[in-house]
Amino acid sequence: MAEADGTRVESTSAPASDSAVEEPLALCCPITHLLFRDPVFVAESGSTYERHALETFWGRERSGAVRDPLTNVPLSSRATFVNWGKRREVASWLADHSTHVPAGWASRDDVPPAHPAAASSRAAARARAALARRLPAGASLRALACVAGVVLALAAGLDLPLALFPAGAWRPARAAGARAPWTERAGGGDGAAARAGGSGGEAAPPPPRGSRLVLHERLIGHARGRVRGGPAGRRELSIHRPRCRLGELRGTNLGASVFALGFTATWTMGAYRAGAPLLFVLFSCPFWLTAARLLRGALAPLLEASTVHLSTDELVLRSELGLTLPTLGVHVEARARELRAPYAALTAVRLAPAPDGSEDAALAFSLDYVDGIVAWGQGLSAAELRWVCACVRDVLVELEHDGALGRAEPDRGAARLRPELVTQLAPRGDATDACALPPPARRAHARLAATELFFGY
Structure with a gap:
C-alpha cells in the first residue's frame, strides 16, 4: 500500500494464479487433452494415450475392430505397455510447478501405480504374437x-x-x-x-x-x-x-x-x-x-x-x-x-x-x-x-x-x-x-x- 497526500492507492499487481499455468501438449493425452496420469503406448503404432481413455475408446467399437485412435490404423492386437518416459516427464513438470493441480486430477498425488498386470500383458502379447506367426496368413478363430x-x-x-x-x-x-x-x-x-x-x-x-x-x-x-x-x-x-x-x-x-x-x-x-x-x-x-x-x-x-x-x-x-x-x-x-x-x-x-x-x-x-x-x-x-x-x-x-x-x-x-x-x-x-x-x-x-x-x- 502507498499513501500520497492522504489518498490510499491499491496496487494492481497480484501473484500468478494456478489457472495461468499452461500444461504442455506433449504431456497431454490426445483423447482427453488432459495431463497424463497413467500413460501407455500402443505397441504397433507407438502412440501414447491415457490407459482408461484408450480402453474406453476400444470398448465403443461395435464392429470389434481395433484401431489406433490418433491415426485410425487397424491394429492386430490390443497390446499396450507403460510409457515410463512420459511418467518421468510428468513428475518432473509437476515438481517445477509445486502448487499446480492438473485439470481432471483429484490432487497432485492422484497418480496410479504402474498397472500390476503389465508383465502378464507383455507375456500374453508375446504368446499371441507367437500364435499369429504359427497360423496361416489370414487365419482366424472363426476359420479354425x-x-x-x-x-x-x-x-x-x-x-x-x-x-x-x-x-x-x-x-x-x-x-x-x-x-x-x-x-x-x-x-x-x-x-x-x-x-x-x-x-x-x-x-x-x-x-x-x-x-x-x-x-x-x-x-x-x-x-x-x-x-x-x-x-x-x-x-x-x-x-x-x-x-x-x-x-x-x-x-x-x-x-x-x-x-x-x-x-x-x-x-x-x-x-x-x-x-x-x-x-x-x-x-x-x-x-x-x-x-x-x-x-x-x-x-x-x-x-x-x-x-x-x-x-x-x-x-x-x-x-x-x-x-x-x-x-x-x-x-x-x-x-x-x-x-x-x-x-x-x-x-x-x-x-x-x-x-x-x-x-x-x-x-x-x-x-x-x-x-x-x-x-x-x-x-x-x-x-x-x-x-x-x-x-x-x-x-x-x-x-x-x-x-x-x-x-x-x-x-x-x-x-x-x-x-x-x-x-x-x-x-x-x-x-x-x-x-x-x-x-x-x-x-x-x-x-x-x-x-x-x-x-x-
Whole structure:
C-alpha cells in the first residue's frame, strides 16, 4: 500500500494464479487433452494415450475392430505397455510447478501405480504374437472352428476312430481239440468237394462262379479223442472277403460320394465367405458326415478285408483296414477290429438292408446284448449273400444237431443255441426262408426299425 497526500492507492499487481499455468501438449493425452496420469503406448503404432481413455475408446467399437485412435490404423492386437518416459516427464513438470493441480486430477498425488498386470500383458502379447506367426496368413478363430468341425465330421464318417484299435491286436479263434489242415476254395470252382485233411465228410459248396470270396473249412475231432457228430467230426468255417482291385470299384457309388462332397464344400465355402454366423456354417457338418460315409462305402472294398468265422463255440466277425496295390508294389496293413460272440447270445441270422442307407443287403446277426443288428457283407451280390447265409446256417444246424453245444452232455455247462434261433433254423420253405433277400418296399421300414451296427463293408 502507498499513501500520497492522504489518498490510499491499491496496487494492481497480484501473484500468478494456478489457472495461468499452461500444461504442455506433449504431456497431454490426445483423447482427453488432459495431463497424463497413467500413460501407455500402443505397441504397433507407438502412440501414447491415457490407459482408461484408450480402453474406453476400444470398448465403443461395435464392429470389434481395433484401431489406433490418433491415426485410425487397424491394429492386430490390443497390446499396450507403460510409457515410463512420459511418467518421468510428468513428475518432473509437476515438481517445477509445486502448487499446480492438473485439470481432471483429484490432487497432485492422484497418480496410479504402474498397472500390476503389465508383465502378464507383455507375456500374453508375446504368446499371441507367437500364435499369429504359427497360423496361416489370414487365419482366424472363426476359420479354425469351421475347419475343426469339418475335420471331425469327415473323421467320423470315414470311421477314422478305427485307428484306436492297434494293428495285430486280434487273434483268430481257435477251437479246442485235434487240429486239422484248412481246406481253401475260391469262387469259380466246379462244385466238387475239396479234400478235407484228415476227415471224410460233406464239404460246403464252393462260392458262386466269379466271386472273390474265399472259403476255408476244416473238420476236427473231440479233445478226448472221440469224434463227435459222426465220422465227419465238427466243422469250422471261415469266409474271407479280400480287398478288391482299383479297377473293380463301383463308379456309381464313387461318383455320388464325390458329388456330395463337392456340393457340401461349395455350400460351406459360400456361407463362410458371405459372413454367415458360425453356427450356420457348422450346420453343414451333418452333410459332411453323410458324404464321408458315402465315400467310405465306395472305397471300402478297396481298403477293407473282412472275415466271418464260425468256430465250435463262438462267432467271430473281423474287419481289417489296409491298402494293397500290386501294380505299384504297395501293401499296407493299418488297423483291425474284431467282434466275438458266443452262440448263446445269437438270436437270428438273416439277410437285411445294409446299415448305410443304400439299396444293398447284408448278412445280419442279431445278438441279445446289441441294440439292433451287426451287419456283414455289404456290397456282395445276391448270389454271394445267399451262399454265405446258407453256409452259416448249415454250420449252426450241424452244431445243434450233433450236440457240440452241450445238448448231448448238459452237465458240461456248455452254451446252447437259443430256442428262437433253433426255430429259425428249422426249414420252412422258400417263402419264409431267412436267406431270402428282403423286398425293396420293406427295406426302408427295416432300416428305421433298429439301430444297426456296420461291421466290415
